[in-house]
Amino acid sequence: MGILEVKNVGKRFGGLQALNDVNLSVAENSVHAIIGPNGAGKSTLLNCFVGKLIPDTGSVMFDGQSVLGRKPYEINQMGISRVFQTPEIFADLTVMENMMIPCFAKRDGAFRMHAIESIPNEKDIIAKAEHMLEDMNLSDHRDMHAASMSRGDKRRLEIAMCLAQDPRLLLLDEPTAGMARADTNNTIDLLKRIKDERDITIAIIEHDMHVVFSLAERITVLAQGTPLVEDTPDNIKGHPKVREAYLGETQTAA
Amino acid sequence: MFGLNKRDTGLIAIVTVLVILAPFILNPFPEGSAMAQFNAGYPDLMQRFVIFGIFAIGFNLLFGLTGYLSFGHAAFLGVGSYGAIWMLKLFSLNVIPSIIMGVIVAGIFALAVGFVSLRRSGIYFSILTLAFAQMSYALAYSVLTPITGGETGLQIKSTDSPLLSNLEPGEIGRASLFGLDMRSSFEIEMGDWLFTFNTGYYLAGIVMILAFYLAIRITRSPFGMMLRAIKSNQQRLNYTGLNARPYTLAVFVISGMYAGLAGGLMVAMDTQVGPERMFWTASGEVVLMTILGGAGTLIGPVLGAGFIKYMENIISKINKGILEQWFAFMPDGIEDLLITLVYPFVGKGWHLTLGLMFMAVVIFLPGGLVEGGQRIGRVFRRRDRKSEHAEADAAKQRNTPAE
Ligand SMILES: Nc1ncnc2c1ncn2[C@@H]1O[C@H](COP(=O)(O)OP(=O)(O)O)[C@@H](O)[C@H]1O
Numbered sequence: 001m002g003i004l005e006v007k008n009v010g011k012r013f014g015g016l017q018a019l020n021d022v023n024l025s026v027a028e029n030s031v032h033a034i035i036g037p038n039g040a041g042k043s044t045l046l047n048c049f050v051g052k053l054i055p056d057t058g059s060v061m062f063d064g065q066s067v068l069g070r071k072p073y074e075i076n077q078m079g080i081s082r083v084f085q086t087p088e089i090f091a092d093l094t095v096m097e098n099m100m101i102p103c104f105a106k107r108d109g110a111f112r113m114h115a116i117e118s119i120p121n122e123k124d125i126i127a128k129a130e131h132m133l134e135d136m137n138l139s140d141h142r143d144m145h146a147a148s149m150s151r152g153d154k155r156r157l158e159i160a161m162c163l164a165q166d167p168r169l170l171l172l173d174e175p176t177a178g179m180a181r182a183d184t185n186n187t188i189d190l191l192k193r194i195k196d197e198r199d200i201t202i203a204i205i206e207h208d209m210h211v212v213f214s215l216a217e218r219i220t221v222l223a224q225g226t227p228l229v230e231d232t233p234d235n236i237k238g239h240p241k242v243r244e245a246y247l248g249e250t251q252t253a254a
Numbered sequence: 255m256f257g258l259n260k261r262d263t264g265l266i267a268i269v270t271v272l273v274i275l276a277p278f279i280l281n282p283f284p285e286g287s288a289m290a291q292f293n294a295g296y297p298d299l300m301q302r303f304v305i306f307g308i309f310a311i312g313f314n315l316l317f318g319l320t321g322y323l324s325f326g327h328a329a330f331l332g333v334g335s336y337g338a339i340w341m342l343k344l345f346s347l348n349v350i351p352s353i354i355m356g357v358i359v360a361g362i363f364a365l366a367v368g369f370v371s372l373r374r375s376g377i378y379f380s381i382l383t384l385a386f387a388q389m390s391y392a393l394a395y396s397v398l399t400p401i402t403g404g405e406t407g408l409q410i411k412s413t414d415s416p417l418l419s420n421l422e423p424g425e426i427g428r429a430s431l432f433g434l435d436m437r438s439s440f441e442i443e444m445g446d447w448l449f450t451f452n453t454g455y456y457l458a459g460i461v462m463i464l465a466f467y468l469a470i471r472i473t474r475s476p477f478g479m480m481l482r483a484i485k486s487n488q489q490r491l492n493y494t495g496l497n498a499r500p501y502t503l504a505v506f507v508i509s510g511m512y513a514g515l516a517g518g519l520m521v522a523m524d525t526q527v528g529p530e531r532m533f534w535t536a537s538g539e540v541v542l543m544t545i546l547g548g549a550g551t552l553i554g555p556v557l558g559a560g561f562i563k564y565m566e567n568i569i570s571k572i573n574k575g576i577l578e579q580w581f582a583f584m585p586d587g588i589e590d591l592l593i594t595l596v597y598p599f600v601g602k603g604w605h606l607t608l609g610l611m612f613m614a615v616v617i618f619l620p621g622g623l624v625e626g627g628q629r630i631g632r633v634f635r636r637r638d639r640k641s642e643h644a645e646a647d648a649a650k651q652r653n654t655p656a657e
Pocket residue numbers: 013016018036037038039040041042043044045
């Protein structure tokens with residue numbers, strides 16, 4: 001049994017069958033990549049995991065519990081954190097404040113009426129947030145407004161915010177999209193380090209094959225809302241169906 | 255001090271001094287002089303400054319921090335007023351239980367309104383709150399007349415005999431604080447100046463300082479940070495395991511309680527209520543105060559409230575006769591021209607002046623009067639730095655030996 005078990009998931013948008021009978025099992029403490037051409041339904045699938053969408057059919061179980069019908073914040077509190085395709089951070093808050101919010105969410109749960117307490121007295125939260133900033137090389141930006149950071153820094157901040165919650169499952173939606181080569185390589189190194197240092201399962205959607213083959217232990221290929229194959233990176237590279245549907249597109253055309 | 259950082263302590267110290275010295279500060283012109291028109295140091299108006307200050311501080315906790323724009327906040331003020339006057343009529347002429355009742359009633363009402371309205375955000379939230387407020391207004395006018403007194407409203411009558419007071423039969427009760435009559439004043443004459451110190455004003459002023467202090471604490475707390483996070487990116491908040499709804503509901507209720515506090519204080523001052531207190535224009539006014547002063551800033555709403563109440567009470571009283579008096583020294587033709595030009599902006603036309611100033615602030619100073627103040631401050635600081643630079647340069651030159 002994987003930490004995430006997806007069974008027979010289907011999702012329809014009007015006339016479009018975006019997901020069709022998707023089965024997927026993500027093993028605990030592994031890095032699982034989901035690849036596929038644009039519009040294959042990768043983001044839609046992720047949305048079904050975090051409560052943004054409810055699939056029409058099938059089930060999504062996290063650690064033996066169904067996530068379907070739960071609110072996004074409840075699913076997050078179960079241990080799933082998500083990094084979005086375009087960085088979602090608190091742009092009007094400082095970097096430090098951005099970092100403290102997930103620390104509060106981890107410590108105090110979905111709601112706590114701490115209206116009279118003063119932030120400087122929250123020593124444990126401050127220590128943890130500062131440690132995370134340090135760890136992610138963001139300390140220099142501590143008191144900056146998050147909006148004024150570069151895109152790469154915003155992405156790192158978002159990942160740091162997710163990690164501050166010590167999630168059991170980290171979902172990443174094209175974390176290197178639109179990044180320069182150097183930034184992409186930094187992100188690969190960062191994710192490798194996260195994987196080595198923590199007991200964490202990572203499910204990553206990625207377009208960049210270099211990223212996928214440097215990180216993933218298993219790969220699922222999605223095409224037109226249906227998984228084509230699921231295998232190890234080596235086998236995926238040589239798989240005829242995959243070459244045809246995805247990797248080999250250009251070669252077939254040539 | 256008191257759990258505040260240096261800057262906030264400074265801010266509250268300034269507000270405290272201003273509140274205490276208001277009878278002097280607001281009365282800068284000698285009695286009987288042409289400028290006495292602009293004196294605002296009389297009890298009625300000073301009470302309004304601080305009471306609307308409280309109303310706006312509470313409104314700003316909701317709007318300034320979360321960005322949820324309530325267009326029905328006057329309903330909470332009105333409901334608080336009704337609650338407070340019933341306490342005076344039935345229970346005690348002491349204003350403390352009456353004000354507390356105002357806060358409680360408004361809080362409960364805000365809980366109900368917020369529970370429904372906060373299911374939506376943006377313009378739909380605003381319209382829901384507006385609808386609730388207009389319903390309350392209409393009900394107070396009609397069906398609820400037995401509780402609200404309908405169009406005439408409620409006031410303390412000679413037939414009222416509160417439980418805890420021993421009035422002579424036929425005596426009209428007066429609101430008091432442990433025997434101190436709210437309407438009693440103490441006057442000081444200094445040369446041509448007359449300063450009035452009013453009990454009701456000082457009670458309301460102290461309450462405002464406490465309300466301001468509490469608002470600072472809330473703004474600076476983890477709870478306040480969550481509220482700003484809601485305004486910044488509610489999606490990220492949800493996917494960070496935080497439930498926005500109880501946060502918004504909590505601040506909505508707090509904000510409604512501030513409105514109820516203001517409503518209760520109003521009753522403590524003038525012992526009467528009418529439904530017009532809940533009319534939508536009253537809700538719009540607190541929005542104007544907050545934006546004019548600077549939404550999301552600490553002191554902004556207080557400044558905005560003071561500014562609008564000053565305009566309403568001072569500019570609106572300037573009539574043709576006063577203008578003629580001012581411009582009398584001019585040659586006749588110019589005098590008439592000036593009066594014709596200025597007249598539409600004063601007296602009944604004060605709304606026009608207010609509207610123009612509001613537009614100017616929104617367009618040129620989106621951060622309100624507070625931003626205006628900061629800009630002026632920055633200009634001065636830059637000038638200081640420039641002169642420092644100049645001195646430093648001069649010093650350097652002095653130290654470098656001449657070639
Ligand atoms: N909320 C939505 N409403 C309608 N159609 C959608 C919605 N979300 C995605 N789609 C469609 O579903 C298909 C899969 O989209 P998506 O999951 O974003 O693909 P990708 O694999 O590129 O992430 C696309 O054709 C897209 O247009």
